[in-house]
Amino acid sequence: MHIRMTQNGNALTVALEGRLDTLTAPELETALKDALEGVGELTFDLEKLDYISSAGLRVLLSAQKAMNRQGGMKVLHANEVVMEIFEITAFTDILTIE
Amino acid sequence: MKTAYHNDPAMDPKGFVLLADYVPQIVQEIRYYSTYNFIGERVDGYEEPVALLTAEAARALKTVANEMLVTGYQLKVFDAYRPVAAVKQFILWGIEDQDVRMKPYFYPDLEKQELFSRGYIAKQSSHSRGSAIDLTLLDMRTGKEVDMGSPFDLFSEVSHPDYRGITEEQYENRMLLRKAMVRNGFVPFDCEWWHFVLRDEPYPDTYFAFPVSGNYLRK
Numbered sequence: 001m002h003i004r005m006t007q008n009g010n011a012l013t014v015a016l017e018g019r020l021d022t023l024t025a026p027e028l029e030t031a032l033k034d035a036l037e038g039v040g041e042l043t044f045d046l047e048k049l050d051y052i053s054s055a056g057l058r059v060l061l062s063a064q065k066a067m068n069r070q071g072g073m074k075v076l077h078a079n080e081v082v083m084e085i086f087e088i089t090a091f092t093d094i095l096t097i098e
Numbered sequence: 099m100k101t102a103y104h105n106d107p108a109m110d111p112k113g114f115v116l117l118a119d120y121v122p123q124i125v126q127e128i129r130y131y132s133t134y135n136f137i138g139e140r141v142d143g144y145e146e147p148v149a150l151l152t153a154e155a156a157r158a159l160k161t162v163a164n165e166m167l168v169t170g171y172q173l174k175v176f177d178a179y180r181p182v183a184a185v186k187q188f189i190l191w192g193i194e195d196q197d198v199r200m201k202p203y204f205y206p207d208l209e210k211q212e213l214f215s216r217g218y219i220a221k222q223s224s225h226s227r228g229s230a231i232d233l234t235l236l237d238m239r240t241g242k243e244v245d246m247g248s249p250f251d252l253f254s255e256v257s258h259p260d261y262r263g264i265t266e267e268q269y270e271n272r273m274l275l276r277k278a279m280v281r282n283g284f285v286p287f288d289c290e291w292w293h294f295v296l297r298d299e300p301y302p303d304t305y306f307a308f309p310v311s312g313n314y315l316r317k
């Protein structure tokens with residue numbers, strides 16, 4: 001999985017490419033640990049994300065919890081497959097999806 | 099003394115019966131009580147290897163059973179009422195990517211997550227409304243399940259009732275079951291030859307949460 005981070009002031013965009021699953025989720029978790037410091041607005045761009053499993057949802061939930069304390073978070077451009085997972089797990093209630 | 103259900107209608111089994119009490123000749127192989135299922139473990143909510151159903155659905159199934167008996171077939175039930183907890187476990191299992199131990203037997207051609215988009219696993223199941231049933235026919239002459247061209251819970255195009263890549267005989271067997279069920283008030287499902295729902299469900303909007311347990315019914 002590819003992670004591309006773009007910072008603009010206190011706004012951070014994280015674009016993901018590939019699969020966010022048991023094997024790749026720890027990589028994202030590690031990358032976010034330091035990257036979220038001082039961030040007020042976090043955006044996940046999922047345009048190139050093919051697949052998300054429960055391991056990936058866990059990392060997103062973790063990020064959402066962190067951002068609830070320090071600002072806001074949104075999720076953009078999820079494809080049909082990923083959106084279905086968000087809906088079926090009711091993550092649509094937890095995340096701000098645009 | 100009836101247990102109070104804390105005003106939660108989803109926990110009230112009032113309209114449900116033990117299928118074996120209504121249809122004594124029914125053969126049961128409750129797969130989600132066993133570990134021989136697409137998950138590979140006993141499913142949440144299945145406390146006994148019994149089939150529970152609404153009285154209305156059980157009554158309709160009794161007529162099917164009596165009809166099929168005349169021509170030498172028994173009904174074999176794999177699943178009937180399915181608690182909401184079981185459906186939740188299906189979803190959690192579906193979004194997890196490592197455990198594919200039962201893939202060769204139940205979903206050889208699909209990724210786990212495709213089971214959602216293809217209609218095999220849903221957020222809410224008709225089984226939780228209490229009037230849906232998964233079943234096949236057992237030929238009394240041989241003591242074996244009738245060959246339907248694919249086994250129960252094989253999540254594949256092959257299991258679509260109108261799939262024509264099976265033999266003529268297998269297709270006719272599917273239609274034999276389907277016709278008897280439809281004649282007696284059940285609606286078939288286009289993805290699974292084994293799944294039927296009572297057309298006039300008594301609880302069309304309730305997704306029940308009590309366990310699959312004869313004991314619970316008796317409380």
